[in-house]
Amino acid sequence: MKPPRSRRHWLGAYQQMLLIRRFEEAVETLFRQGRIRGTAHPAIGQEAIAVGTCMALASCDYITSTHRGHGHFIARGGDPARIMAELFGKATGYSGGRGGSQIMADWSLGFLGSNGITGAGLPVATGTGLSLKVRKANGVAVCFFGDGAASQGMFHESLNLAALWRLPVIYLCENNQYAMSTPVNATIAGGSIVARATGYGIPGVTVDGNDLIAVYEAVQKARQHVLKQGPILLECLTYRLSGHSRGDSCNYRSPGETEKWKARDPLPRFKAWLVKQGILTGPEARRIQSTVRTIIRDAVRFARSSPDPQPFRQSEGIPT
Amino acid sequence: MTTRSFTEAIRETLEAEMRRDRRIILMGEDIGAYGGAFGATRGLLDRFGPERVINTPISELSVVGAATGAAMTGLRPVVEIMFMDFLTLAMDPLVNLAAKARYLFGDQARCPLVIRTACGAGRGYGATHSQTLTAWLLHVPGIRIAAPSTPTDAIGLLKTALRGNDPVLFLEHKLLYGTREELTLPVAKIRPCPYGKARVVTAGNDCTLVAWSWMLQEALRAHAILSQQGIRIDMIDLRTLAPMDVATMVESVRRTGRLVIADEACRSGSVSAEIAARIFEQAHDYLDAPICRLTAPDTPIPAASNLEAGWMPSAADMVRAVHTITGR
Ligand SMILES: Cc1ncc(C[n+]2csc(CCOP(=O)(O)OP(=O)(O)O)c2C)c(N)n1
Ligand SMILES: [Mg+2]
Numbered sequence: 001m002k003p004p005r006s007r008r009h010w011l012g013a014y015q016q017m018l019l020i021r022r023f024e025e026a027v028e029t030l031f032r033q034g035r036i037r038g039t040a041h042p043a044i045g046q047e048a049i050a051v052g053t054c055m056a057l058a059s060c061d062y063i064t065s066t067h068r069g070h071g072h073f074i075a076r077g078g079d080p081a082r083i084m085a086e087l088f089g090k091a092t093g094y095s096g097g098r099g100g101s102q103i104m105a106d107w108s109l110g111f112l113g114s115n116g117i118t119g120a121g122l123p124v125a126t127g128t129g130l131s132l133k134v135r136k137a138n139g140v141a142v143c144f145f146g147d148g149a150a151s152q153g154m155f156h157e158s159l160n161l162a163a164l165w166r167l168p169v170i171y172l173c174e175n176n177q178y179a180m181s182t183p184v185n186a187t188i189a190g191g192s193i194v195a196r197a198t199g200y201g202i203p204g205v206t207v208d209g210n211d212l213i214a215v216y217e218a219v220q221k222a223r224q225h226v227l228k229q230g231p232i233l234l235e236c237l238t239y240r241l242s243g244h245s246r247g248d249s250c251n252y253r254s255p256g257e258t259e260k261w262k263a264r265d266p267l268p269r270f271k272a273w274l275v276k277q278g279i280l281t282g283p284e285a286r287r288i289q290s291t292v293r294t295i296i297r298d299a300v301r302f303a304r305s306s307p308d309p310q311p312f313r314q315s316e317g318i319p320t
Numbered sequence: 321m322t323t324r325s326f327t328e329a330i331r332e333t334l335e336a337e338m339r340r341d342r343r344i345i346l347m348g349e350d351i352g353a354y355g356g357a358f359g360a361t362r363g364l365l366d367r368f369g370p371e372r373v374i375n376t377p378i379s380e381l382s383v384v385g386a387a388t389g390a391a392m393t394g395l396r397p398v399v400e401i402m403f404m405d406f407l408t409l410a411m412d413p414l415v416n417l418a419a420k421a422r423y424l425f426g427d428q429a430r431c432p433l434v435i436r437t438a439c440g441a442g443r444g445y446g447a448t449h450s451q452t453l454t455a456w457l458l459h460v461p462g463i464r465i466a467a468p469s470t471p472t473d474a475i476g477l478l479k480t481a482l483r484g485n486d487p488v489l490f491l492e493h494k495l496l497y498g499t500r501e502e503l504t505l506p507v508a509k510i511r512p513c514p515y516g517k518a519r520v521v522t523a524g525n526d527c528t529l530v531a532w533s534w535m536l537q538e539a540l541r542a543h544a545i546l547s548q549q550g551i552r553i554d555m556i557d558l559r560t561l562a563p564m565d566v567a568t569m570v571e572s573v574r575r576t577g578r579l580v581i582a583d584e585a586c587r588s589g590s591v592s593a594e595i596a597a598r599i600f601e602q603a604h605d606y607l608d609a610p611i612c613r614l615t616a617p618d619t620p621i622p623a624a625s626n627l628e629a630g631w632m633p634s635a636a637d638m639v640r641a642v643h644t645i646t647g648r
Contacts, residue, residue: 037443037444037625038443038444038445038446038623039444089444089623089625089626089627090624095623097622097623097627098447098620098624099447100444100445100446100624101446101623102446102448102449103446103448115448116405116446116449117405117406117409117448118378119378148377148378149378151377151378151379152378152379152381152409153379153381153382179377179378180349180350180354180357181352181353181354182349182350182352182354182375182377186375188377252353308624309622309624309626309627311626311627
């Protein structure tokens with residue numbers, strides 16, 4: 001089955017996924033080379049969720065993100081050069097170099113920020129849903145969160161509030177099987193995260209998070225649902241193919257397990273589908289690769305050549 | 321003689337005390353096989369098993385709440401809060417129960433709970449992974465606060481915390497984890513260190529410099545420069561902030577007439593503000609110059625390296641402050 005979308009549309013999705021993959025790989029390399037400092041959490045292996053979700057959204061919608069937010073931001077239209085500049089701690093970064101990897105936002109894109117506090121995006125999305133409802137504004141809020149965040153009280157409280165008030169919020173869990181070193185079976189009682197929807201009387205749907213089309217269709221349906229009937233919980237099953245953050249050796253996972261998930265890597269999988277459908281040809285694939293390479297190279301150049309932030313401006317933005 | 325890093329000091333103390341007292345349990349995120357975000361519990365799961373080294377889900381509020389409940393019913397939980405910034409999520413059980421239990425319920429309600437947490441900036445982790453929110457808890461009666469600056473003090477202060485009967489907030493500065501020290505005794509032989517007793521690090525009559533945790537390491541660098549210039553400072557490592565050894569600071573200020581306080585936190589409502597008030601109350605007649613507080617500015621902690629370096633008080637700031645205050 002081929003969803004009713006144009007060829008260009010699918011090629012765009014592929015380019016976005018590849019862009020996120022290459023961006024995150026570049027970030028890992030830059031860390032290894034000591035050219036950026038602090039920390040970052042790559043979304044390698046989870047690109048289909050970010051891209052599939054954002055494809056299904058409208059410009060009036062909002063997103064809350066997590067510590068693993070570069071992919072969400074890029075998929076929503078964030079400028080890779082300014083994201084990279086933020087990682088370099090430069091004045092041209094999204095937060096002027098003040099935020100770093102876990103703290104960037106762009107209100108004009110409805111991207112309400114990555115967030116370094118696990119679970120903290122959940123109530124923000126809930127409040128965004130409330131705001132949309134009270135203002136009678138069009139749009140929905142999408143809350144990305146990890147399997148680890150489902151253990152925070154904020155998860156349960158937010159689902160309860162949103163269900164009570166029938167808010168237009170899609171709670172979208174990226175279950176990548178681990179919270180840092182801790183596997184889901186050591187954190188989630190009751191069998192699954194999605195099962196928790198029942199307790200709040202809202203629908204819960206399990207999605208293959210490594211299948212771009214499955215994610216896209218699920219979020220499209222979810223969007224229609226929440227606009228009319230209140231919140232929904234989606235659990236997208238996926239796997240982080242990289243370390244949790246820089247310098248993570250992943251010694252808590254078996255190589256066999258990782259290999260199994262590599263075989264389900266969303267990127268080659270979607271590419272194979274495109275080829276089979278006759279959407280992606282050899283020259284087209286090369287063109288996309290080269291476009292992505294140029295975007296990454298330009299992003300790193302832009303970041304490197306941008307000025308450092310001015311220390312004397314530090315206190316700007318502090319309400320007095 | 322053996323050298324130990326700050327991290328090793330913590331780990332070996334936990335191990336030694338867990339052998340000594342079966343009531344001690346550890347709780348925290350990724351503290352099991354992974355050994356904690358900073359490696360402080362590495363190997364302890366193997367030694368003590370999952371009943372005593374409990375790898376928790378990401379549930380700071382309920383983990384600290386549960387630890388409080390366990391502490392009041394016979395266990396001695398040590399909770400690792402990965403970054404001090406996340407303590408915000410666990411404030412209620414600490415502030416509204418653990419700290420108040422003994423005062424309100426009497427001796428039946430002992431609450432031997434230790435919260436270990438990594439504080440401090442300097443590693444580019446950004447505004448929500450770098451804070452030192454000590455002043456928040458200094459404001460709450462009933463919580464003891466340790467802020468060691470060396471492996472030896474970490475061992476002594478952690479032992480006291482683990483053998484006491486009251487809640488303790490135990491601060492581990494991220495920049496200290498890798499610092500090493502020659503220990504004069506094996507970890508098991510190092511004595512528990514009393515709370516409320518400062519350590520006089522260097523003696524001098526020109527100026528008093530008060531610091532703790534990472535700031536003490538910066539103060540040592542400042543001292544090296546100042547002593548070459550013939551300026552003798554009385555350097556005091558407070559070691560614990562609650563209780564606070566005001567007497568030692570007062571005695572020193574009476575001799576030097578000058579006080580510089582180095583506090584790695586935002587200025588308003590800070591620990592340094594409390595110290596300044598105490599000294600002014602008890603020794604203002606002896607002050608020859610206004611008290612100087614070196615603090616971070618009242619802004620969130622920026623991630624960019626140049627901004628972050630400017631945000632934290634440094635040895636150079638201390639040298640400048642001592643020059644200004646002594647007129648040299
Ligand atoms: C309140 C809080 N507790 C702990 C952490 C440290 N931490 C950062 S990411 C993470 C794991 C999060 O797991 P999950 O929600 O599954 O997201 P993933 O990293 O897998 O994308 C932890 C424990 C944090 N940032 N905030
Ligand atoms: Mg996860």
